[in-house]
Amino acid sequence: MNEWTPVIAAFLCNWCSYAGADLAGTGRQQYPPYMRIIRVPCSGRVNPIFIIKALIDGADGVMVSGCHPGDCHYLAGNMYARRRFAVLKKLLSSAGIDPDRVHFTWVSASEGARFAEVARGVANAVKALGPNRIAGGDSQ
Amino acid sequence: MSFESQEKSLRELCESLLRDGKVKSVAGFGPQSPDTGLSPPLIAKTAGNAKRLSWNSRCVPSIARYLIGRDGPAAIAAKPCDARAVASLVTERQLERKDVFIIGMECAGMTDGSGAPLRACAECGTRRAPVCDAEITGAPETARGTRDAAEDFSPERFRREMDKCILCFSCRQACYGCYCETCFMDRGVPSWQSARPDVGAKMTYHLGRAMHLAGRCVECGACENVCASGVDARYLIRAATVFVEEEYGFRAGMDAQTPSALLTFKSDDPETGFWKDGKHD
Numbered sequence: 001m002n003e004w005t006p007v008i009a010a011f012l013c014n015w016c017s018y019a020g021a022d023l024a025g026t027g028r029q030q031y032p033p034y035m036r037i038i039r040v041p042c043s044g045r046v047n048p049i050f051i052i053k054a055l056i057d058g059a060d061g062v063m064v065s066g067c068h069p070g071d072c073h074y075l076a077g078n079m080y081a082r083r084r085f086a087v088l089k090k091l092l093s094s095a096g097i098d099p100d101r102v103h104f105t106w107v108s109a110s111e112g113a114r115f116a117e118v119a120r121g122v123a124n125a126v127k128a129l130g131p132n133r134i135a136g137g138d139s140q
Numbered sequence: 141m142s143f144e145s146q147e148k149s150l151r152e153l154c155e156s157l158l159r160d161g162k163v164k165s166v167a168g169f170g171p172q173s174p175d176t177g178l179s180p181p182l183i184a185k186t187a188g189n190a191k192r193l194s195w196n197s198r199c200v201p202s203i204a205r206y207l208i209g210r211d212g213p214a215a216i217a218a219k220p221c222d223a224r225a226v227a228s229l230v231t232e233r234q235l236e237r238k239d240v241f242i243i244g245m246e247c248a249g250m251t252d253g254s255g256a257p258l259r260a261c262a263e264c265g266t267r268r269a270p271v272c273d274a275e276i277t278g279a280p281e282t283a284r285g286t287r288d289a290a291e292d293f294s295p296e297r298f299r300r301e302m303d304k305c306i307l308c309f310s311c312r313q314a315c316y317g318c319y320c321e322t323c324f325m326d327r328g329v330p331s332w333q334s335a336r337p338d339v340g341a342k343m344t345y346h347l348g349r350a351m352h353l354a355g356r357c358v359e360c361g362a363c364e365n366v367c368a369s370g371v372d373a374r375y376l377i378r379a380a381t382v383f384v385e386e387e388y389g390f391r392a393g394m395d396a397q398t399p400s401a402l403l404t405f406k407s408d409d410p411e412t413g414f415w416k417d418g419k420h421d
Binding site: 048049052053056057069070076079080082083084085086087088089090091092093094095096099103104105118121122134135 | 293294295296298299324332334338339340343344346347348350351354355375376379380383384387388401402403405407409410411412413414415
């Protein structure tokens, strides 16, 4: 049997974190291959329902990363996202979804090493929780 | 009885508003149904019809949503929660403040069929509308309630509530804030809900709705009052409301100017639960 690896959906903003992930790649920084990166225009584009749906349809973890506050390409998209994510995280824990399955962070385009480090940290946190059985574990 | 004196003043005011052409319609409550005792929503468009407006302890429904899309200025016989809902709809540009004449009815809380206060009303400490153009006072004295500070927001409780839900979407239909033309749960492409009403579909719906109502819920309790399965449909939304109050100091609908907490931001907002270099904040 191979070792179980989680599926992690990573929503990365096009202008900062996606470029940061790219830099991690070109800089040969190692980060887990089971990070499924989804490019979005802005962290403000991430509808909370994306995250809910990912978790319910069987993703073991979700990571959302955007530009640092103040650096948003669209001026304030990440500021709105910050409030939304704080509320979502609160609701997820009330709904029985372990807070360690969902992670929000800021990674700029120049922080390739930091992206790899955060990705490894998120992967370890999700791995420690085991497979996602939120919706009864019957959906894949 | 003071309900009757309030009802008399309400009818007189609404008749004159309609007769003088100040408003084209009045949203309020009709005569109690002989079957359920509930006062259903009533839209009066003539002074004659305004005589049928009622005010009693069974004016339970949330009526603010009936003002959306109404032609011309309209008045509303508003419980405090209805007035908050109207103010909230104004900040969301669903209504123009000048087109709504809010008649703030002083409210002692509504009751269920047995005369016991409804849950949301028992929790509510607001007797008078925070935003109004005219006020009709004289409601009987009742004990002012507060929210249960030690409420159980545990996953076990969530699971129990979800087991009861049959996904009929009554709570959505009753809510003042659910005015989307197409709800995300009704959308086919992309489809957010799974084909069967399993735990996943219920979680998607209740989490999604709680996110949409976060910072917008006026705690009228319309969702839990209409639920046929006895689900505490406001449970997650209440968790969000408490969080938004504590974190951003915002209560929905307390005035008609301040946008909802999630429609605005501060540059130094707290990052509760965010990833901070290897550990959680």
